[in-house]
Amino acid sequence: MDTAVTPEVRNTLLELEGDPSFATRNRLAMRDVGEGTRLLPLAWTLGWLDIRLRYRGSMLGPLWLTLSTGIMVGALGYLYAGIFHTDINSYLPFLALSLVLWGFLASVVSESCSAFTESEGIVRAVRMPFFLFAARLLIRNVLVLAHNVLVIAVVYAVFRVWPGRHGLLAVPGLLLWGLDSLALVLMLGTFCARFRDILPIVGSVMQIAFFMSPVIWMPEQLGRGQALLPFNPFFDMLEIVRAPLLGTLPAEGIWLGAMLYSIALWVLAWSLFTRARGRIAFWI
Amino acid sequence: MNNPHILIEGVSVFFPLYHGNARSLKKTVVAAASGRLGQDRQHRVVVQALRDISFSLHGGDRLGLIGSNGAGKTTLLRTLAGIYEPVIGRVVVQGRSNALLDASLGMNVELTGRENIMLRGLYNGLPRPALARLEQDVAEFAGLGDFLDLPVRIYSAGMVVRLGFALATAIRPEILLMDEWILAGDAEFLDRARQRLEAMVRSADILVLSTHDMQIVKAWCSRALWLDQGQVRLDGSPECVADAYLGRAEQTAIAAMAEQ
Numbered sequence: 340m341d342t343a344v345t346p347e348v349r350n351t352l353l354e355l356e357g358d359p360s361f362a363t364r365n366r367l368a369m370r371d372v373g374e375g376t377r378l379l380p381l382a383w384t385l386g387w388l389d390i391r392l393r394y395r396g397s398m399l400g401p402l403w404l405t406l407s408t409g410i411m412v413g414a415l416g417y418l419y420a421g422i423f424h425t426d427i428n429s430y431l432p433f434l435a436l437s438l439v440l441w442g443f444l445a446s447v448v449s450e451s452c453s454a455f456t457e458s459e460g461i462v463r464a465v466r467m468p469f470f471l472f473a474a475r476l477l478i479r480n481v482l483v484l485a486h487n488v489l490v491i492a493v494v495y496a497v498f499r500v501w502p503g504r505h506g507l508l509a510v511p512g513l514l515l516w517g518l519d520s521l522a523l524v525l526m527l528g529t530f531c532a533r534f535r536d537i538l539p540i541v542g543s544v545m546q547i548a549f550f551m552s553p554v555i556w557m558p559e560q561l562g563r564g565q566a567l568l569p570f571n572p573f574f575d576m577l578e579i580v581r582a583p584l585l586g587t588l589p590a591e592g593i594w595l596g597a598m599l600y601s602i603a604l605w606v607l608a609w610s611l612f613t614r615a616r617g618r619i620a621f622w623i
Numbered sequence: 624m625n626n627p628h629i630l631i632e633g634v635s636v637f638f639p640l641y642h643g644n645a646r647s648l649k650k651t652v653v654a655a656a657s658g659r660l661g662q663d664r665q666h667r668v669v670v671q672a673l674r675d676i677s678f679s680l681h682g683g684d685r686l687g688l689i690g691s692n693g694a695g696k697t698t699l700l701r702t703l704a705g706i707y708e709p710v711i712g713r714v715v716v717q718g719r720s721n722a723l724l725d726a727s728l729g730m731n732v733e734l735t736g737r738e739n740i741m742l743r744g745l746y747n748g749l750p751r752p753a754l755a756r757l758e759q760d761v762a763e764f765a766g767l768g769d770f771l772d773l774p775v776r777i778y779s780a781g782m783v784v785r786l787g788f789a790l791a792t793a794i795r796p797e798i799l800l801m802d803e804w805i806l807a808g809d810a811e812f813l814d815r816a817r818q819r820l821e822a823m824v825r826s827a828d829i830l831v832l833s834t835h836d837m838q839i840v841k842a843w844c845s846r847a848l849w850l851d852q853g854q855v856r857l858d859g860s861p862e863c864v865a866d867a868y869l870g871r872a873e874q875t876a877i878a879a880m881a882e883q
Contacts, residue, residue, distance in 0.1 A: 351719050352715075355715075356713040357712050357713070384742065384745055461746070462706070464722070465722060466704055466705035620708075621639060621707065
């Protein structure tokens with residue numbers, strides 16, 4: 340009855356030392372990312388199960404996401420079109436797109452904080468690459484985004500908006516979002532494992548950012564203040580995906596800004612992650 | 624050097640204590656772990672869970688870890704599994720290792736038994752065809768029937784233990800790191816379980832087992848390590864170390880009785 344299974348041979352040499360040099364830390368962090376990437380099927384399953392679990396037992400399942408986003412877009416759309424005296428035909432497609440995209444950004448940021456602590460059981464039971472949890476979080480949020488895209492599609496169809504060929508330029512923007520999301524998890528996940536009071540701080544920062552960034556208001560409404568907008572990282576990041584999907588090109592310098600912010604984020608995330616990776620298991 | 628081996632050189636592991644009121648926590652921990660508190664360079668309070676441990680193991684070695692609760696046995700197993708990285712010293716582990724530290728490893732009670740089996744397989748990096756075999760093996764041994772497709776949340780305590788045990792023993796590693804929970808179980812289940820466990824232990828190249836049961840140490844191990852307050856107190860043959868440990872335990876008991 341010997342049906343037991345032997346696992347696939349991976350890189351099975353584990354070599355760890357106290358107070359490692361920078362090169363060693365860097366190598367171990369790279370290995371973490373490499374092994375996490377190889378466990379992509381697991382990250383996919385975990386991300387998918389996260390969504391399934393959230394909506395298990397509900398009648399519509401993940402379509403609740405679509406429905407609640409749709410209702411919010413509809414309600415806010417008519418309300419703010421009235422307040423801002425804007426034409427609903429151009430405002431509602433803008434709002435639907437902005438809210439869905441912002442929803443993705445905001446939930447990646449806030450979920451990053453608990454990315455490692457929520458997997459405490461696994462981290463303390465088996466050596467797992469931390470990058471796995473970053474990939475899981477990204478996949479989970481991409482799945483949510485995919486459900487919300489339906490809202491955008493419906494609004495576009497109703498208002499007969501079509502981004503045209505410019506829409507394809509959103510693809511590199513989305514890829515950059517993916518990379519930055521992974522960096523965010525490595526950074527905030529590590530930081531929040533050590534300092535537990537970061538989570539509420541991040542929450543309030545994101546709330547301020549929501550009102551300060553052109554999500555429910557349009558950049559043009561700002562008048563002369565528009566020149567200052569690129570200094571808000573959320574604006575640059577939002578524009579590289581939103582502008583193409585609205586059928587326009589991001590203004591000059593927006594892509595440059597987005598790249599600079601992304602590089603800064605990665606440098607920060609990587610230096611924190613390489614320094615602290617070996618300590619995370621002790622913190623959570 | 625591709626044979627499974629373990630090399631531990633002067634390893635120390637410290638736990639930082641960050642949470643809670645430092646001062647009162649300090650008092651309680653001082654009482655609990657006398658002499659094991661220190662301060663690191665940044666003056667944080669740390670618990671020295673392992674202090675200057677060295678040993679090496681090669682194919683065929685079976686090491687039993689003994690010591691009172693809090694002596695550092697589980698921390699040492701976690702260090703060997705690569706979960707905790709040493710603060711001082713060096714850890715080299717060559718070979719596929721599997722750490723069976725507690726029954727609920729990665730088990731999510733909201734998921735069904737079948738989903739939990741699949742996840743465990745994926746955590747261990749099993750390829751697709753092996754996943755099907757794993758599921759069949761675990762289902763057969765745990766004998767859960769239709770419950771396999773229901774959430775673990777509604778299982779009885781015994782069913783959870785059976786599933787946890789079946790999962791833990793389904794994957795055959797080269798280096799087996801075992802905590803003693805796995806030796807516990809209900810009587811009817813125990814016979815079959817012991818056979819299965821022994822088959823897994825036999826097939827492992829290296830075994831590190833943490834236990835309080837001296838019979839198990841004497842029967843299964845070829846070497847024993849007595850840990851006391853994070854340090855190696857005695858290292859030698861299972862008989863010798865077990866007797867020394869029991870002798871000391873007896874003395875403590877007598878001393879306690881005398882005090883009363």
